[in-house]
Amino acid sequence: xxxxxxxxxxxxxxxxxxxANAFEARDSGNAYNFAVAxxxxxxxxxxxxxxxxxxxxxxxxxxxxSEQGIADQEGQRNAIQKAREALLFPALNxxxxxxxxxxxxxxxxxGALEAAAVHAPLARLIFDENQEDAxxxxxxxxxxxxxxxxxxxxxxxxxxxxxTHRLDEAxxxxxxxxDRRSGNDIWIRNHKRQIxxxxxxxxxxxxxxKQSGAALLESNISALHSQFQSIAARxxxxxxxxxxxxxxxxx
Numbered sequence: 001x002x003x004x005x006x007x008x009x010x011x012x013x014x015x016x017x018x019x020a021n022a023f024e025a026r027d028s029g030n031a032y033n034f035a036v037a038x039x040x041x042x043x044x045x046x047x048x049x050x051x052x053x054x055x056x057x058x059x060x061x062x063x064x065x066s067e068q069g070i071a072d073q074e075g076q077r078n079a080i081q082k083a084r085e086a087l088l089f090p091a092l093n094x095x096x097x098x099x100x101x102x103x104x105x106x107x108x109x110x111g112a113l114e115a116a117a118v119h120a121p122l123a124r125l126i127f128d129e130n131q132e133d134a135x136x137x138x139x140x141x142x143x144x145x146x147x148x149x150x151x152x153x154x155x156x157x158x159x160x161x162x163x164t165h166r167l168d169e170a171x172x173x174x175x176x177x178x179d180r181r182s183g184n185d186i187w188i189r190n191h192k193r194q195i196x197x198x199x200x201x202x203x204x205x206x207x208x209x210k211q212s213g214a215a216l217l218e219s220n221i222s223a224l225h226s227q228f229q230s231i232a233a234r235x236x237x238x239x240x241x242x243x244x245x246x247x248x249x250x251x
Contacts, residue, residue, distance in 0.1 A: 005045065005048070005049075008041055008044065008045050009041075009042075009045055009087075009088070011041055012038050012041035012042040012045060012088070012091060012092075013038075013091050015034050015035075015037045015038035015041060015095070016034075016035070016038040016042070016091040016092070016094050016095045017091075018030075018034045018038075019031050019032075019034035019035040019038055019094070019095055019098045019099075020094060020098065022034055023035075023098050023101070023102070023190070024190070028102045028105055028106070031098050031102050032098070032099060032102035032103065032106070034095075034098075035095045035096070035098035035099040035102065036099055038091065038092070038095035039092065039095045039096060039099060042088050042091060042092040042095065043092070045088065046085055046088060046092075049084055049085070086129070089122065089125070089126055092122060093119075093122060093123065093126060093139060096115060096118070096119035096122065096123075096143075097119070097139070097142070097143075097146075097194070099111075099115045099119075100112060100115040100116055100119060100143075100146045100150075100194075101146070101190075101193065101194045101197050103115055103150075104146065104149045104150065104153070104194075104197035104198055104200070104201050105197045105200075107153060107201065107204065108153075109150065109153035109154045109155075110154075112146070112149065112150035112153055112201070113147075113150040113151065113153070113154055113159070115146075115150075116143065116146045116147040116150045117147070119143050119146070120143055120144070120147065120166075123139055123140045123143040124140060126139065126140070127139075127140040127173070131176070134177050134238070134242035135242075137173055137174070137176060137177055137238075138177075138191070138235070138238060138239065138242070140170075140173060141170040141173055141174055141231075141235060141238075142191060142194055142195075142235075144166040144167060144169050144170035145166075145167065145170055145194075145195065145198055145228065145231060145232070145235070146194070146198060147162070147163055147166045148163040148166065148167055148198055148202065148224055148227075148228050149197060149198030149199070149200075149201035149202060149228075150163075150201070151163035151224075152198075152201050152202040152204075152205040152206070152221055152224060152225075153201045153204070153205055155205050155208070155209060155214075155217060155221075157216065157217060157220055160217075160220045160221065160224055161220075163224055164223075164224060164227060167224075167227050167228060167231050170231050170235075171230075171231055171234065174231070174234050174235060174238050177238045177241065177242055191235065191239060195232050195235070198228065199225075199228065199229075199232070202221060202224060202225045202228060203225070205221050206218060206221040206222055206225060209221055
């Protein structure tokens, strides 16, 4: 028997990996459904943990944290909470990436934009916590690029303006990658598919705007398309510099 909390965590992990397996098998329908379920489970678990921080801290953990210079109880609770969430973030990040990519491929504007909007703070948090790993930088940049594809699908000029700023952010953080290395991460191996999904969304929306005679919208989407292509090229260069050759060959 395991606790309901551990059961929820393990189910979230299993769903995230099932989504990854389905995604790599090009089964977008199941990949999307598994990813949505994984996000729900893992976000529910994080919400529960944040709402139940007052539990007693075991003596051995308190002693270990004290040795690290964290002596007060509130600081220890914050450290424990941060460690718990850090265990969940990789699976949650992967599930969000799958959800965003599948929504873009399905031309689901609302689903893609919702996923990108909720995913951005998580990707930023992971990036802020581990900027020395190129994988977290690349993952965050992809999230900014996802938003561009989602905004184009929505065909809203305000969202397109926001997407432009997000691509500027992607360019800025890609500039921070020098000789840092990254592990063999599924999202870096599959970055071409993710980028293609956003480009297809932008192209589709640009054609629709042209057919409808919305000149301003077509112009804005065209500008976003050019900016996106430039960022995508820089992303490819960053991947070539940071990903081990064996992993890069799989992408």
